[in-house]
Amino acid sequence: MSPTVINSSDGSIRPRRLVVLISGSGTNLQALIDAQNTPALPHTSIVLVLSNRKAAHGLTRASSANPPIPTAYLGLQPYLRQNAGKKTREDYDLEIARIVLGARPDAIVLAGWMHIVSEAFLEVLQGARALPPREREGKEGQENGEEDLTPLHPIPVINIHPALPGQFDGANAIQRGYDAFQRGEVDKLGVMVHRVVAEVDRGEPLIVREVPIERGEPIETYEQRLHEVEWEIIVQATTRVLDEVKPLPQEVVEKNIE
Ligand SMILES: Nc1nc2c(c(=O)[nH]1)N[C@@H](CN(C=O)c1ccc(C(=O)N[C@@H](CCC(=O)O)C(=O)O)cc1)CN2
Numbered sequence: 720m721s722p723t724v725i726n727s728s729d730g731s732i733r734p735r736r737l738v739v740l741i742s743g744s745g746t747n748l749q750a751l752i753d754a755q756n757t758p759a760l761p762h763t764s765i766v767l768v769l770s771n772r773k774a775a776h777g778l779t780r781a782s783s784a785n786p787p788i789p790t791a792y793l794g795l796q797p798y799l800r801q802n803a804g805k806k807t808r809e810d811y812d813l814e815i816a817r818i819v820l821g822a823r824p825d826a827i828v829l830a831g832w833m834h835i836v837s838e839a840f841l842e843v844l845q846g847a848r849a850l851p852p853r854e855r856e857g858k859e860g861q862e863n864g865e866e867d868l869t870p871l872h873p874i875p876v877i878n879i880h881p882a883l884p885g886q887f888d889g890a891n892a893i894q895r896g897y898d899a900f901q902r903g904e905v906d907k908l909g910v911m912v913h914r915v916v917a918e919v920d921r922g923e924p925l926i927v928r929e930v931p932i933e934r935g936e937p938i939e940t941y942e943q944r945l946h947e948v949e950w951e952i953i954v955q956a957t958t959r960v961l962d963e964v965k966p967l968p969q970e971v972v973e974k975n976i977e
């Protein structure tokens with residue numbers, strides 16, 4: 720059982736810490752922001768929103784939240800250009816992991832994060848691989864007082880995907896699913912939140928919901944219906960994984976239900 724969230728000094732409850740990775744509009748992020756410290760997502764604070772795209776509106780949602788949520792940005796191509804010939808895509812992923820771990824998360828949510836993360840990223844968050852020392856002038860890594868960010872327990876990483884398990888893995892799943900349904904190639908569509916593993920969108924499904932669709936209806940009406948389901952299940956799944964790693968005391972859970 721992971722350490723309790725109770726503060727030993729005064730018995731208060733330490734908020735569970737959530738990091739959210741985004742690339743775009745951030746409506747799923749907004750659902751999480753709105754759910755913080757409600758019975759849907761109790762005793763939980765988003766401590767960092769990280770985007771791989773500078774123009775992601777989700778960054779504005781975070782900075783406009785009350786209280787404002789710290790944000791960070793690191794784009795793959797700018798990173799590779801700034802380190803031309805010296806850094807790889809995996810190095811980028813490890814830098815993302817370093818930024819994320821610096822926020823000391825209890826769980827990580829990919830909420831429209833349009834970047835395939837490497838095995839190395841996942842291994843670092845599982846505590847199975849150490850981050851490389853941060854490159855600085857003079858001494859390397861631990862010798863220069865760099866804090867050890869290695870997590871003591873595996874940090875769950877989950878992802879919201881607008882398709883059913885095994886359906887339309889990867890990007891553009893909404894359009895691909897819609898087109899397949901209208902062509903009569905599939906008879907149902909939906910959304911899921913799943914654990915993130917190296918194989919894209921093939922991690923254990925945590926919550927799966929079908930989304931009704933009608934022949935001939937415009938994609939816009941289907942997509943709106945789909946997003947509304949996403950906004951529910953992303954909160955439910957996040958609470959579930961937080962309860963796995965940082966369960967709340969039973970008396971707090973019961974008080975929440977009142
Ligand atoms: N290793 C994993 N990484 C990610 C997963 C996963 O399950 N395992 N989930 C995805 C989210 N995702 C679908 O849910 C997804 C996002 C992006 C892509 C993709 O092809 N990205 C391209 C870049 C596309 C772009 O920049 O527009 C890429 O990374 O090269 C596929 C699936 C998050 N990551």
Ligand SMILES: NCC(=O)N[C@@H]1O[C@H](COP(=O)([O-])[O-])[C@@H](O)[C@H]1O
Pocket residue numbers: 741742743744745746747748777830831832833879880881889890891892946949
């Ligand atoms: N393969 C990943 C993927 O397609 N994710 C999808 O991107 C959208 C992000 O919307 P948002 O930025 O408004 O939350 C969501 O529909 C999410 O399922």
